[in-house]
Protein backbone atom coordinates (compact mmCIF):
# COMPACT_ATOMS: atom_id res chain seq x y z
CA UNK A 1 0.00 0.00 0.00
CA UNK A 2 1.04 3.58 -0.65
CA UNK A 3 1.71 5.74 2.44
CA UNK A 4 3.00 9.23 3.22
CA UNK A 5 5.97 9.02 5.57
CA UNK A 6 7.37 11.62 7.96
CA UNK A 7 11.08 10.84 8.40
CA UNK A 8 11.88 13.48 11.07
CA UNK A 9 10.19 16.36 12.91
CA UNK A 10 11.13 19.84 11.74
CA UNK A 11 9.72 23.02 13.26
CA UNK A 12 10.19 24.68 9.86
CA UNK A 13 7.03 23.51 8.09
CA UNK A 14 8.45 24.10 4.57
CA UNK A 15 11.50 21.92 5.28
CA UNK A 16 9.34 19.34 7.04
CA UNK A 17 6.96 19.27 4.07
CA UNK A 18 9.77 18.82 1.56
CA UNK A 19 11.13 15.89 3.57
CA UNK A 20 7.90 13.86 3.27
CA UNK A 21 8.12 10.81 1.05
CA UNK A 22 5.81 8.24 -0.51
CA UNK A 23 6.62 4.70 0.59
CA UNK A 24 5.13 1.30 -0.25
CA UNK A 25 4.37 -0.86 2.80
CA UNK A 26 2.72 -4.24 3.38
CA UNK A 27 -0.99 -4.09 4.12
CA UNK A 28 -1.29 -4.76 7.89
CA UNK A 29 -3.54 -7.41 9.50
CA UNK A 30 -6.06 -6.28 12.13
CA UNK A 31 -5.89 -7.63 15.72
CA UNK A 32 -8.96 -9.06 17.47
CA UNK A 33 -10.57 -5.67 18.25
CA UNK A 34 -9.25 -3.88 15.19
CA UNK A 35 -10.46 -3.19 11.67
CA UNK A 36 -8.59 -2.68 8.39
CA UNK A 37 -10.00 0.30 6.53
CA UNK A 38 -9.53 0.93 2.81
CA UNK A 39 -9.20 4.69 3.03
CA UNK A 40 -11.38 6.76 0.67
CA UNK A 41 -10.56 10.25 1.97
CA UNK A 42 -8.37 11.78 4.68
CA UNK A 43 -8.04 15.45 5.67
CA UNK A 44 -5.13 17.58 6.82
CA UNK A 45 -5.95 19.30 10.13
CA UNK A 46 -4.00 21.82 12.25
CA UNK A 47 -3.03 18.89 14.51
CA UNK A 48 -1.29 17.19 11.54
CA UNK A 49 0.70 20.37 10.88
CA UNK A 50 1.65 20.72 14.55
CA UNK A 51 2.61 17.02 14.63
CA UNK A 52 4.82 17.30 11.52
CA UNK A 53 6.58 20.25 13.18
CA UNK A 54 7.13 18.24 16.38
CA UNK A 55 4.91 20.72 18.24
CA UNK A 56 1.96 18.46 19.11
CA UNK A 57 1.38 16.64 22.39
CA UNK A 58 1.72 13.32 20.57
CA UNK A 59 5.14 12.11 19.45
CA UNK A 60 5.57 8.89 17.49
CA UNK A 61 8.47 6.62 16.73
CA UNK A 62 9.82 7.92 13.41
CA UNK A 63 9.62 7.34 10.52
CA UNK A 64 5.81 7.06 10.70
CA UNK A 65 2.77 7.24 8.45
CA UNK A 66 0.99 10.61 8.75
CA UNK A 67 -2.71 11.39 9.20
CA UNK A 68 -4.97 11.28 12.28
CA UNK A 69 -8.42 11.18 10.64
CA UNK A 70 -10.21 9.72 7.62
CA UNK A 71 -12.99 7.59 6.26
CA UNK A 72 -13.26 4.42 4.24
CA UNK A 73 -14.67 0.91 3.99
CA UNK A 74 -13.83 -1.85 6.47
CA UNK A 75 -12.30 -4.66 4.39
CA UNK A 76 -10.99 -6.89 7.18
CA UNK A 77 -11.94 -7.15 10.85
CA UNK A 78 -10.69 -8.95 13.95
CA UNK A 79 -12.62 -11.85 15.49
CA UNK A 80 -14.49 -9.69 18.01
CA UNK A 81 -15.59 -6.96 15.60
CA UNK A 82 -16.73 -8.83 12.51
CA UNK A 83 -19.95 -6.77 12.36
CA UNK A 84 -17.85 -3.85 11.00
CA UNK A 85 -17.05 -5.73 7.78
CA UNK A 86 -18.23 -3.87 4.67
CA UNK A 87 -19.30 -0.77 6.63
CA UNK A 88 -18.23 2.78 5.81
CA UNK A 89 -16.61 4.30 8.88
CA UNK A 90 -15.13 7.58 9.98
CA UNK A 91 -11.99 6.87 11.93
CA UNK A 92 -9.53 8.59 14.15
CA UNK A 93 -6.28 7.33 15.62
CA UNK A 94 -3.15 8.70 17.15
CA UNK A 95 -1.38 5.45 17.98
CA UNK A 96 2.17 4.86 17.06
CA UNK A 97 2.31 2.59 14.08
CA UNK A 98 0.03 3.96 11.40
CA UNK A 99 -1.81 6.94 9.93
CA UNK A 100 -4.67 7.72 7.58
CA UNK A 101 -2.58 9.28 4.78
CA UNK A 102 -2.29 5.82 3.27
CA UNK A 103 -4.30 3.40 1.15
CA UNK A 104 -5.10 1.24 4.17
CA UNK A 105 -5.32 2.02 7.86
CA UNK A 106 -5.70 -0.11 10.99
CA UNK A 107 -8.00 1.34 13.66
CA UNK A 108 -9.36 0.15 16.98
CA UNK A 109 -12.99 -0.67 16.18
CA UNK A 110 -13.88 1.35 19.27
CA UNK A 111 -12.51 4.48 17.58
CA UNK A 112 -14.58 4.01 14.42
CA UNK A 113 -18.00 5.49 13.78
CA UNK A 114 -20.27 3.65 11.37
CA UNK A 115 -21.51 6.33 9.01
CA UNK A 116 -25.09 6.66 7.74
CA UNK A 117 -25.37 5.68 4.08
CA UNK A 118 -26.45 9.09 2.83
CA UNK A 119 -23.50 11.02 4.27
CA UNK A 120 -20.99 12.16 1.60
CA UNK A 121 -17.59 10.45 1.76
CA UNK A 122 -15.77 13.79 2.08
CA UNK A 123 -17.92 14.84 5.02
CA UNK A 124 -17.38 11.44 6.66
CA UNK A 125 -13.61 11.94 6.36
CA UNK A 126 -13.84 15.09 8.51
CA UNK A 127 -16.46 13.79 10.94
CA UNK A 128 -14.59 12.27 13.87
CA UNK A 129 -12.89 15.38 15.26
CA UNK A 130 -14.25 18.84 14.44
CA UNK A 131 -18.03 18.40 14.69
CA UNK A 132 -17.63 16.74 18.11
CA UNK A 133 -15.22 19.44 19.27
CA UNK A 134 -17.68 22.19 18.34
CA UNK A 135 -20.54 20.28 19.97
CA UNK A 136 -18.49 19.67 23.14
CA UNK A 137 -17.45 23.30 23.48
CA UNK A 138 -20.98 24.53 22.97
CA UNK A 139 -22.27 21.98 25.46
CA UNK A 140 -19.97 23.46 28.10
CA UNK A 141 -21.25 26.96 27.29
CA UNK A 142 -24.84 25.74 27.57
CA UNK A 143 -24.14 24.21 30.97
CA UNK A 144 -22.94 27.66 32.06
CA UNK A 145 -26.23 29.15 30.74
CA UNK A 146 -24.20 31.39 28.46
CA UNK A 147 -26.02 33.82 26.19
CA UNK A 148 -22.86 35.22 24.61
CA UNK A 149 -19.61 33.66 23.39
CA UNK A 150 -16.31 35.01 22.09
CA UNK A 151 -14.45 32.81 19.62
CA UNK A 152 -11.30 33.29 17.57
CA UNK A 153 -10.15 31.42 14.43
CA UNK A 154 -13.79 32.15 13.58
CA UNK A 155 -13.38 31.57 9.84
CA UNK A 156 -12.08 28.03 10.41
CA UNK A 157 -14.25 24.93 10.25
CA UNK A 158 -14.87 24.63 14.01
CA UNK A 159 -15.69 28.34 14.01
CA UNK A 160 -18.33 27.75 11.32
CA UNK A 161 -19.82 24.78 13.19
CA UNK A 162 -20.07 26.79 16.40
CA UNK A 163 -21.79 29.64 14.55
CA UNK A 164 -24.40 27.32 13.04
CA UNK A 165 -25.09 25.42 16.26
CA UNK A 166 -25.12 28.54 18.47
CA UNK A 167 -27.76 30.16 16.25
CA UNK A 168 -30.16 27.29 17.04
CA UNK A 169 -29.62 27.93 20.76
CA UNK A 170 -30.04 31.72 20.45
CA UNK A 171 -26.49 32.22 21.70
CA UNK A 172 -24.78 35.33 20.34
CA UNK A 173 -21.15 35.19 19.19
CA UNK A 174 -18.36 37.74 18.92
CA UNK A 175 -16.23 36.29 16.13
CA UNK A 176 -12.54 37.15 15.88
CA UNK A 177 -10.63 36.80 12.59
CA UNK A 178 -7.30 38.26 11.51
CA UNK A 179 -8.01 39.38 7.92
CA UNK A 180 -10.59 41.89 6.65
CA UNK A 181 -11.69 39.52 3.88
CA UNK A 182 -12.87 37.13 6.60
CA UNK A 183 -15.00 39.86 8.16
CA UNK A 184 -16.84 40.07 4.84
CA UNK A 185 -17.09 36.28 4.66
CA UNK A 186 -18.65 35.95 8.11
CA UNK A 187 -21.03 38.86 7.58
CA UNK A 188 -22.25 37.11 4.42
CA UNK A 189 -22.80 33.99 6.52
CA UNK A 190 -25.11 36.06 8.73
CA UNK A 191 -22.78 36.84 11.67
CA UNK A 192 -23.57 40.13 13.42
CA UNK A 193 -20.36 40.64 15.39
CA UNK A 194 -17.00 40.12 13.67
CA UNK A 195 -13.75 41.78 14.76
CA UNK A 196 -10.29 41.80 13.20
CA UNK A 197 -7.65 41.09 15.87
CA UNK A 198 -5.15 43.16 13.85
CA UNK A 199 -7.14 46.41 13.99
CA UNK A 200 -5.88 49.24 16.24
CA UNK A 201 -9.00 49.42 18.40
CA UNK A 202 -9.47 45.63 18.68
CA UNK A 203 -9.26 45.37 22.47
CA UNK A 204 -11.55 48.36 22.99
CA UNK A 205 -14.15 46.97 20.56
CA UNK A 206 -13.92 43.50 22.09
CA UNK A 207 -14.50 44.80 25.62
CA UNK A 208 -17.45 46.92 24.50
CA UNK A 209 -19.13 44.00 22.73
CA UNK A 210 -18.30 41.45 25.44
CA UNK A 211 -20.13 43.58 28.03
CA UNK A 212 -22.96 44.37 25.60
CA UNK A 213 -23.87 40.71 24.94
CA UNK A 214 -22.59 39.44 28.31
CA UNK A 215 -20.07 37.09 26.70
CA UNK A 216 -19.04 35.01 29.69
CA UNK A 217 -17.57 32.10 27.72
CA UNK A 218 -14.72 32.20 25.19
CA UNK A 219 -13.41 29.50 22.86
CA UNK A 220 -9.75 30.19 22.11
CA UNK A 221 -8.00 28.20 19.35
CA UNK A 222 -5.00 30.51 19.11
CA UNK A 223 -3.18 31.08 22.42
CA UNK A 224 -0.39 33.65 22.79
CA UNK A 225 -1.31 37.23 23.62
CA UNK A 226 -4.85 37.03 22.25
CA UNK A 227 -5.77 34.75 25.17
CA UNK A 228 -4.95 37.61 27.54
CA UNK A 229 -6.76 40.15 25.37
CA UNK A 230 -9.90 38.01 25.40
CA UNK A 231 -9.87 37.27 29.12
CA UNK A 232 -9.24 40.92 29.99
CA UNK A 233 -12.19 41.98 27.83
CA UNK A 234 -14.75 39.64 29.39
CA UNK A 235 -17.21 40.45 32.18
CA UNK A 236 -16.86 39.17 35.77
CA UNK A 237 -17.14 35.42 36.35
CA UNK A 238 -16.13 34.59 32.76
CA UNK A 239 -14.46 31.41 31.61
CA UNK A 240 -12.09 31.14 28.64
CA UNK A 241 -11.57 27.68 27.18
CA UNK A 242 -8.31 27.12 25.35
CA UNK A 243 -8.64 24.32 22.79
CA UNK A 244 -5.98 25.08 20.18
CA UNK A 245 -2.52 26.61 19.93
CA UNK A 246 -2.52 28.01 16.40
CA UNK A 247 -0.20 30.91 17.31
CA UNK A 248 2.45 28.43 18.50
CA UNK A 249 3.08 30.81 21.40
CA UNK A 250 2.63 30.43 25.15
CA UNK A 251 -0.44 32.09 26.63
CA UNK A 252 0.36 35.66 27.76
CA UNK A 253 -0.91 39.14 28.63
CA UNK A 254 -3.54 38.01 31.16
CA UNK A 255 -4.27 40.79 33.64
CA UNK A 256 -3.59 39.58 37.19
CA UNK A 257 -6.20 41.98 38.58
CA UNK A 258 -8.92 40.73 36.22
CA UNK A 259 -8.33 37.18 37.40
CA UNK A 260 -8.28 38.02 41.11
CA UNK A 261 -10.97 40.63 41.38
CA UNK A 262 -13.33 39.52 38.60
CA UNK A 263 -13.18 35.79 39.26
CA UNK A 264 -12.20 34.82 35.70
CA UNK A 265 -10.85 31.40 34.76
CA UNK A 266 -8.86 29.87 31.94
CA UNK A 267 -9.31 26.18 31.32
CA UNK A 268 -8.54 23.65 28.58
CA UNK A 269 -10.60 21.39 26.31
CA UNK A 270 -9.32 18.15 24.82
CA UNK A 271 -11.72 16.15 22.67
CA UNK A 272 -10.41 12.72 23.74
CA UNK A 273 -10.93 13.60 27.39
CA UNK A 274 -14.44 14.99 26.77
CA UNK A 275 -15.39 11.83 24.82
CA UNK A 276 -14.17 9.71 27.73
CA UNK A 277 -16.16 11.83 30.20
CA UNK A 278 -19.48 11.69 28.34
CA UNK A 279 -19.32 7.89 27.85
CA UNK A 280 -20.12 5.68 24.87
CA UNK A 281 -23.93 5.93 25.06
CA UNK A 282 -24.01 9.74 24.99
CA UNK A 283 -21.28 9.78 22.34
CA UNK A 284 -23.40 7.60 20.05
CA UNK A 285 -26.43 9.86 20.59
CA UNK A 286 -24.38 12.95 19.72
CA UNK A 287 -22.90 11.17 16.72
CA UNK A 288 -26.40 10.63 15.31
CA UNK A 289 -27.39 14.24 16.01
CA UNK A 290 -24.26 15.48 14.20
CA UNK A 291 -24.62 13.07 11.27
CA UNK A 292 -28.19 14.29 10.76
CA UNK A 293 -27.06 17.91 10.90
CA UNK A 294 -24.49 17.18 8.18
CA UNK A 295 -26.89 15.17 6.02
CA UNK A 296 -29.57 17.89 6.16
CA UNK A 297 -26.98 20.58 5.36
CA UNK A 298 -27.16 22.43 8.68
CA UNK A 299 -23.39 22.07 9.11
CA UNK A 300 -20.73 20.96 6.63
CA UNK A 301 -16.96 20.94 6.33
CA UNK A 302 -15.75 23.15 3.49
CA UNK A 303 -13.30 21.33 1.23
CA UNK A 304 -10.92 23.56 -0.76
CA UNK A 305 -9.00 20.86 -2.63
CA UNK A 306 -8.72 17.14 -3.29
CA UNK A 307 -5.30 15.60 -3.91
CA UNK A 308 -3.55 12.30 -4.59
CA UNK A 309 -1.07 11.09 -1.95
CA UNK A 310 1.75 11.86 -4.43
CA UNK A 311 0.79 15.56 -4.34
CA UNK A 312 1.29 15.88 -0.59
CA UNK A 313 3.58 18.92 -0.76
CA UNK A 314 1.23 20.83 -3.05
CA UNK A 315 -1.72 19.86 -0.84
CA UNK A 316 -0.20 21.01 2.46
CA UNK A 317 1.14 24.19 0.87
CA UNK A 318 -2.34 25.09 -0.39
CA UNK A 319 -3.87 24.40 3.05
CA UNK A 320 -1.39 26.37 5.15
CA UNK A 321 -1.51 29.40 2.86
CA UNK A 322 -5.28 29.71 3.20
CA UNK A 323 -6.68 27.67 6.06
CA UNK A 324 -9.98 29.55 6.07
CA UNK A 325 -10.81 28.28 2.58
CA UNK A 326 -11.43 24.80 3.95
CA UNK A 327 -9.77 21.45 4.39
CA UNK A 328 -7.67 19.67 1.81
CA UNK A 329 -8.41 15.98 1.40
CA UNK A 330 -6.30 13.11 0.20
CA UNK A 331 -8.62 11.13 -2.05
CA UNK A 332 -7.69 7.52 -2.61
Ligand SMILES: NC(=O)c1ccc[n+]([C@@H]2O[C@H](COP(=O)([O-])OP(=O)(O)OC[C@H]3O[C@@H](n4cnc5c(N)ncnc54)[C@H](OP(=O)(O)O)[C@@H]3O)[C@@H](O)[C@H]2O)c1
Pocket residue numbers: 045046047129130133153154155156157158159178179221222242243244245246247248269270271272322323324325326327
Ligand atom coordinates in the same frame (compact mmCIF):
# COMPACT_ATOMS: atom_id res chain seq x y z
N1 LIG B 1 -8.69 20.54 21.74
C1 LIG B 1 -9.17 19.67 20.88
O1 LIG B 1 -9.55 18.55 21.25
C2 LIG B 1 -9.26 20.04 19.43
C3 LIG B 1 -9.97 19.23 18.54
C4 LIG B 1 -10.04 19.64 17.21
C5 LIG B 1 -9.42 20.80 16.79
N2 LIG B 1 -8.72 21.53 17.68
C6 LIG B 1 -8.04 22.78 17.30
O2 LIG B 1 -9.03 23.67 16.82
C7 LIG B 1 -8.39 24.68 16.05
C8 LIG B 1 -9.21 24.97 14.79
O3 LIG B 1 -9.26 23.82 13.98
P1 LIG B 1 -10.04 23.84 12.58
O4 LIG B 1 -9.99 22.46 12.03
O5 LIG B 1 -11.33 24.55 12.74
O6 LIG B 1 -9.07 24.75 11.73
P2 LIG B 1 -9.15 25.11 10.17
O7 LIG B 1 -10.50 24.89 9.64
O8 LIG B 1 -8.02 24.45 9.51
O9 LIG B 1 -8.92 26.67 10.20
C9 LIG B 1 -7.91 27.26 10.96
C10 LIG B 1 -8.37 28.68 11.21
O10 LIG B 1 -7.49 29.29 12.13
C11 LIG B 1 -7.00 30.51 11.62
N3 LIG B 1 -5.62 30.67 12.07
C12 LIG B 1 -4.55 29.92 11.75
N4 LIG B 1 -3.45 30.35 12.40
C13 LIG B 1 -3.84 31.40 13.15
C14 LIG B 1 -3.18 32.28 14.04
N5 LIG B 1 -1.87 32.16 14.28
N6 LIG B 1 -3.89 33.27 14.63
C15 LIG B 1 -5.21 33.40 14.38
N7 LIG B 1 -5.91 32.60 13.55
C16 LIG B 1 -5.23 31.62 12.94
C17 LIG B 1 -7.10 30.38 10.13
O11 LIG B 1 -7.26 31.68 9.58
P3 LIG B 1 -6.34 32.24 8.39
O12 LIG B 1 -7.04 31.85 7.13
O13 LIG B 1 -6.31 33.67 8.69
O14 LIG B 1 -5.00 31.55 8.52
C18 LIG B 1 -8.35 29.53 9.97
O15 LIG B 1 -9.52 30.32 9.95
C19 LIG B 1 -6.99 24.14 15.80
O16 LIG B 1 -6.09 24.76 16.67
C20 LIG B 1 -7.09 22.68 16.15
O17 LIG B 1 -5.86 22.11 16.53
C21 LIG B 1 -8.63 21.16 18.99
